Amino acid sequence: MRLLHTSDWHLGRSFHREGMLGHQAAYVDHLLEVVESERVDVVVVAGDIYDRALPPVDAVRLADETLARLAASRAKVVLTSGNHDSAQRLGFSSRLIDAAGVFIRADASGVGTPVVLEDEHGPVAIHGLPYLDPDAVREPWGLPARSHQAALTEAMRRVRADLDARSGATRSVVLAHAFVAGAEPSDSERDISVGGVSLVPTSVFDDIDYVALGHLHGRHTLTESIRYSGSPLAYSFSEADQRKGSWLVELGAAGLASTTFVDAPVPRPLARLRGGLDELLADPRLAADEGSWVQVTLTDDVRPARAMERLRSRFPHTLVLAFEPTSGQRAGAPAARLQGRSDHDIALDFVAEMRGAPASDEESSLLRDAFDACCEDADVDTLLSEVER
Structure with a gap:
């Protein structure tokens, strides 16, 4: 049988x-x-x-x-x-x-x-x-x-x-x-x-x-x-x-x-790639992975702008993107330093630590406008003050 x-x-x-x-x-x-x-x-x-x-x-x-x-x-x-x-x-x-x-x-x-x-x-x-x-x-x-x-x-x-x-x-x-x-x-x-x-x-x-x-x-x-x-x-x-x-x-x-x-047939293979963004985009040995589902770990010391968009220009089926800088810089969320600082300053620190480079003037302005659009509600402030008293 x-x-x-x-x-x-x-x-x-x-x-x-x-x-x-x-x-x-x-x-x-x-x-x-x-x-x-x-x-x-x-x-x-x-x-x-x-x-x-x-x-x-x-x-x-x-x-x-x-x-x-x-x-x-x-x-x-x-x-x-x-x-x-x-x-x-x-x-x-x-x-x-x-x-x-x-x-x-x-x-x-x-x-x-x-x-x-x-x-x-x-x-x-x-x-x-x-x-x-x-x-x-x-x-x-x-x-x-x-x-x-x-x-x-x-x-x-x-x-x-x-x-x-x-x-x-x-x-x-x-x-x-x-x-x-x-x-x-x-x-x-x-x-x-x-x-x-x-x-x-x-x-x-x-x-x-x-x-x-x-x-x-x-x-x-x-x-x-x-x-x-x-x-x-x-x-x-x-x-x-x-x-x-x-x-x-x-x-x-x-x-x-x-x-x-x-x-069994493999309708789309899987590939796990690791390296700097420019290196991955130029490496001719990775031609076979261009049709694969791809997981990428970028090791750039400075987090590249538009990383996923650029990866997908060569590897259109990139599904997962992670960052592990070779310098040892943390890729996770930074510890917050809040006391006596504005929301805008905290956001700029977050961008700098996550990317490894400060926000541009245009990005800084956009963040400031976003915080201004979320201005505090005076009624809520009054209510909170009464609760604190």
Whole structure:
């Protein structure tokens, strides 16, 4: 049996206010192509289908189209909810949808009941574990502690109870959405820690033929049989160096036979640039980044005027701009020195410290006019004086 392991689609997400839905739709096209070209029998999606619990209409439309296309393909689908999804919304009508070969598992009460599929070697039990919020399952499951480890340990006890009741020839696959020890997070994942603890040890999944993990956006191989596919697209600049895609998993008669990473298309690469503004604008080695989404850190000692405008003349998709002067001058907001000084003087100091050079006469005049336009209200002054007395 051939499985395609994917996760963390985050349909409806934007990238620094840039819409991603077109890129996500292109990934769906790629996914369907892989299903056919690699003769995939089952697509397993380990959570975070949507980016938020109440997704935008266009994201729901893309999800509906994706599942309809997968249902019409050669593959079955097992899909679980993640911490970004609403389990109730994602799981709506799941019992009806099962009949189409799309198995949505979003209800914790169903943990321990697998989707059972057959190949020439016999049955494969696929246990789709929805994201298990420790606060939501602690009381109904009688957990000994309020933690992700306790929730997943109980979930896997139920999974093993089901597997123990089956014949020894049954192979096992588990989908889980969690932060499992041995993997590194990126900036774009939502913190799921409870009491400061989010990690789950790999030992929770011992003796399972293949564990398809979701939640972390980078691909990771924790053990030969426990893997993160990562998100199909980059959702933060911290993911600029990650390979995006899915795992093609082959189950043989004795369990896991092979795994191959299938790269996803990169509709627009990411680049992180650092240096002086003039240097970045002139460097011929950066020609390949002109079509990328770009994060820039400028190291000029004096903050350049119109920096973003000038950067975008060469790198039109510059999205993030930061300043870290090589001189060590602070790029953050300066400490205020207010006592006995006018608003205009304070503003001029702010400009000088942030830019590394004083405001021009024209800028100084503009600031003075702005403060004059926000002149004090005499009635307010009178009221304040009375309160102070």
